[in-house]
Amino acid sequence: MTPVAPAPAATAAAVPTEIPFASPHAAFVRTPSAPTAWGGPRTGHEATLSDRVVSYRIQARLDPEKHTVDGQQQLTWRNRSDRPVSAVFLHLYLNAFEGQGSTFFTERSVLAAHGDSRGVAEVKKGEWGHIDLGSVDQDGAPLKWRYVHPDGGPATDHTVVRIDLAQTVPAGGSVTLDMNFHSQLPRVIERTGYVGTFHLVGQWFPKIGVLELPGERGATEPRWNVHEFHFNSEFYADFGEYDVRMTVPKDYVVGAVGEQQGDPTPEGNDLTWHFIQADVHDFAWMAAPGYKTLDGEYTGPGSPRVKVRVIYPAEYAVDAKPVLKASIDSIAYFSQTLGPYPYKTLTAVVPPFNASEAGGMEYPTFFTADNYNPVAPKTLNEYLLDFVTIHEFGHGYFYGLLASNEFEEPMLDEGLNEYWDDRMLRERNQMVYLTQPVWKFFGVEAPLGPFMLERMVSMLAHPADPLGQNAWDRLSSSTYGTVYSRTATAMHDLEERLGKPVMEKAFRDYYTTWHFRHPSIADLQASLAESSGKPAVVAQVFEQYVYGTDTVDDRISEIVSDEVLPLAGTSIKDGKRVELSNDDNDEAVEKQRDTWEKAHPDAKPGTGPFPWKTTVTVRRDGAQVAQTLKVTFADDSVETVRWDDDRRWARFVFTKPVKATSAELDPEHKVYLDANKLNDSRTVKANHAASNRWGSDFAALLQGIYTVLGTL
Structure with missing residues (x-):
């Protein structure tokens, strides 16, 4: 590894200085990272896939009656900085669910009240969750710890702790901490917990924060990136190694991140399962009795042989084969378009009935899908099951391998993943089918493709927040949800301007440069600009939508065609x-x-x-975007002109032997960011078909569908 800066040798005179937290309102980064950030690009010739900063050895025991996990953990962390470190910071994510005083619930009461969101179920007595950190030792010396609030959250939030070390960690040195903890799983509120005998064990162990160095994600000095657990946010961590043993009742089936090490070991009425995975930055597992498994595999260039397993309950046996196929297809598509899948396993879990909040969650090599019954061809259920499966697998690249900071820049994971998932669905020619009478009522021919559905729920007319905003400084949960759909729509339009092959190459280069590292939004922009060779086009899109809240709304205000x-x-x-x-x-x-x-x-x-003189007047009510105007005449001839300047309005005049019949902006339907497609066309003679096609009532109908998809 090439360090960001040479690490000076520790001396007796070295005095630890207090390392600050990342800003509580940190969001999009505008300054590209240094070429050597995170050790520089991984070439594939290094001894390990990632620069392993941390390792965890955990022994855990599940009590399925009390829904608790008792654990012993040995954590070894390496100080990458050029200075000694006297305190480290750990996430205790599960404390987000301990009560209404947490940052999570405090924000939930505000954000969820202003829009649809997951994680809003009522919590009844006995259904709260928490994690209690017990003793923490450094080389046998007991350490003191206390709760801290890096983001200025309420004093009742206990999701981050500071541990003061008995001995400082010198620059380039390592520290090993031994600790025990007790985790009470909540009934599934959001992404983790239990329902009946089903246990999804996520965010369940003490997890060290990220020490960022100058030149990494906009940092100008070392800083601890260790945010509280916010309502809309997810996670961010260093790459490392996980060696985890889980003891559960002998009739339970277990699935987890990584590779299972042999058969489970009997211990009385229990079994101990052992999983190991390196070069990942998180670990989760599930345990439940009576679950079935369906196995397959993927083989492809650049990847090891991948064992693919679906774990499912009997009531959703119908989902097993579609989830397995979509998972294997996803490995193939992402490997071919971004880069080879580097791990040897992939596990997908179908949650049981009444546990929908446990579905649609991602971890490295492990994710939860959704559950539907029945799943017939060309139905909404089939589309949703495939969509969620592809989406959660895709996180394995944008959240997993690219390891973006989901706290501060959720667009890099949720948004880019949504875009790439839609590309895969488009390649599969997979459409949304609803009941035919509904479509006919609105004058629309079924089916519709994924990108058209995205634009319908993107709130394009009045975006409240830049796409690059962090996860919690948002107007509402609904506006946070547009991180998914509006990013996908913006990337779709950028692809139309750059060309599909150019866009795919640019993303492949982005992945090659930044996998097993932690890119920022500025790194994404720089990579796309360099790879495409069109920095001005990329910059315009980022300024308008990623860093700003511009809207696009070009319209035809008038068409007149008179005899001369x-x-x-x-x-x-x-x-x-x-x-x-x-x-x-x-x-x-x-x-x-x-x-x-x-x-x-x-x-x-x-x-x-x-002859006939036709005058078409176009108006621009939003940001500038290159448009094509197509005018159709009575003899079926057409004229096209380009409107690609900063005028707020323009008139185009055509003199032809025949009268014009209609005019249309964006005739090839490339500009999906246009907030109102209804006003993109006019006819000389009144025609109301367009209003039937693009009616706002139809968009509202699809809003219900995407309530599920928008927060996966």
């Missing part, structure tokens, strides 16, 4: 001025028209002896 007739008045003929009165002019026009009609008895409306 001879004009009354005086003119010079044979050297003399002659006068043509209105009556004489009208008579001459009618005579010429009669003669032409007799010669053309089958002529189409809009044709005749005189």
Whole structure:
């Protein structure tokens, strides 16, 4: 590894300085990281896939009656900085669910009240969760710890602790901490917990924060990135190694991050399962009795042989094969378009009935899908099951391998993942089908593709927050949800401007440069700009939507098509001025028209002896975006012009032998960011078909569908 800065040798005179926290309102980063950030790009020739900063050895025991996990943990952490460290900070994520005084619940009461969101179930007596940190030792010396609030959250939030070390960790040195903990799982509120005998054990162990160095994600000095557990946020951690043993009742099935090490070991009425996985940054597992498994595998260039397993309850046996197929297809698609899948396992879990909040959650090599019964071809259930499976697998790249900071820049995971998932669904030609009468009522032909559905729920007309905003400084849960759909829509439009092959190459380069590291939004912009060779186009999209809240709303305000007739008045003929009165002019026009009609008895409306002048007026009510204007005429001929300047309005004039029938902006439907597609077209003669096609009532109908998809 090439360090960001040379680590000086520790001396007796080295005095630890207090390392600050990352800003409680940190969001999009504008300064690209240093080339050597996080040790520089991984070439594949290093001894390990990632620069392993931390390792965990955990022994855990599940009490399925009390829904508790008791654990002993040995954590070894390496100080990458150029200075000694006297205190470290750990996440106790599970304390988000201990009561209404946590940062999570404090924000939930505000954000969820202003929009649809997951994680809003009522918590009844006995259903809260927490994690109690017990003793912490450093080389046998007991250490003191206390709760801290890096983001200025309520004093009743206990999701971050500070541990003061008995001995400082020198620059480049390591420290090993031994600790025990007791985790009370909540009934599933959001992403973790139990329902009946089913246990999804996530965010369950003390987890060290990230010490960022100068040149990494905009840092100018070392800082602890260790945010409280916010309502809309997820996670961020260093890469490392996990060696975990879980003891559960012998009739329980277990699935987890990583590779299972042999058969479970009997211990009386229990079994101890052993899983190991390196080069990941989190660990989760599930345990439940009576679950079934379905196995498959993937083999492809650059990847090891991947064992793929689906774990499912009997009531959702119908989901097992579709989830297995979508998982294997996802490995193939992401491997071919971004980079080879580097791990040897992938486990997908179908949650049981009444545990929907446990579905749609991702961890490295391990995710929970959704549950549907029945799942018939070309139905909404089939689409949703495949969508969620592909989406949660995709997190294995954008959250897992690219390891972006989901606290501060959720767009890099949720948004980019949504975009890439939609690309895969588009390649599969997978559409949304609803009942035919509903579609016919709105004048729309089924089916619709994934990107069209994304734009319908993106709140494009009035975006409240930049896409690059952090997870918690948002107007509402609904506006946070647009991180998914609006990012996918913005990337779709950028792809249309750059070209599909260019966009795919740019993302492949981004992945190659930044996998097993921690890129920022500025790193994404720099990578796309360099790879595409069109930095101005990339910069415009980022300024308008990632760093800002611009909207696009171009419209055709008027189309007029009139005959160009001879004009009354005086003119010079044979050297003399002659006068043509209105009556004489009208008579001459009618005579010429009669003669032409007799010669053309089958002529189409809009044709005749005189040319037609068509004027189309376009208006711009939002940000500038390159547009194409298409005008169609009575003889089915078309004229197209480019509107690619900063004028707020423009008029385009066409003189042709025939009358115009219609005008349309964006005829190839490339600009999905346009907030109102209804006003993109006009006809010379009134036609209400467009309003049926693009009615706002139809968009509201689909909002219900995407309530599920928008927060996965």
